[in-house]
Amino acid sequence: MSIVDTLNAGWTQLLDLLSKVIIPDWGSVILMLPILIVLGVVGPLLTILALFWVWYFIVKPRGAAPRFVDPGPRGAPIGRDGYPQFPAGEPYCFQDALIYPVGTTRCDVCSRVLVVRCPRCGLGRPAEIDTCGNCGLVLKAEKLPRGMDLRRVPGPPPGGAAAA
Numbered sequence: 001m002s003i004v005d006t007l008n009a010g011w012t013q014l015l016d017l018l019s020k021v022i023i024p025d026w027g028s029v030i031l032m033l034p035i036l037i038v039l040g041v042v043g044p045l046l047t048i049l050a051l052f053w054v055w056y057f058i059v060k061p062r063g064a065a066p067r068f069v070d071p072g073p074r075g076a077p078i079g080r081d082g083y084p085q086f087p088a089g090e091p092y093c094f095q096d097a098l099i100y101p102v103g104t105t106r107c108d109v110c111s112r113v114l115v116v117r118c119p120r121c122g123l124g125r126p127a128e129i130d131t132c133g134n135c136g137l138v139l140k141a142e143k144l145p146r147g148m149d150l151r152r153v154p155g156p157p158p159g160g161a162a163a164a
């Protein structure tokens with residue numbers, strides 16, 4: 001056996017080895033195709049769904065929460081002076097630092113008469129009184145029961161159409 005033959009034999013073995021490494025075994029790749037599809041398509045979809053789920057249930061409720069606020073009392077924010085801040089025009093209980101919806105006259109917690117501050121002149125008065133004793137501003141319109149249409153167009157006086 002010459003040196004050339006030995007080199008040739010070694011070269012052939014090397015090529016054979018390289019071909020096994022470089023050229024993929026297509027049979028096994030096709031068998032793995034469903035797994036690749038699952039990993040490549042279903043995986044990202046599940047990830048997106050999971051992210052959406054996380055976004056929907058963790059992030060979204062914070063933004064949407066104010067829409068579902070119960071029209072019950074809410075806590076008054078504490079101002080820089082350490083005292084609760086009550087907005088004008090809304091009944092509030094100073095004792096419990098609660099702000100009530102317009103139309104409420106008594107505190108649910110301590111049953112005290114609520115106080116409302118006039119939005120125009122800032123004077124406080126019991127929420128049971130509709131008209132401001134200082135400037136005459138009336139808050140009564142907001143105390144109408146629900147479902148009453150305040151925007152209805154005033155029609156002709158009763159009997160006016162029949163007389164015509």
Ligand SMILES: [Zn+2]
Nearest residue numbers: 093096107110
């Ligand atoms: Zn109270």
Ligand SMILES: [Zn+2]
Nearest residue numbers: 118121132135
């Ligand atoms: Zn007033």
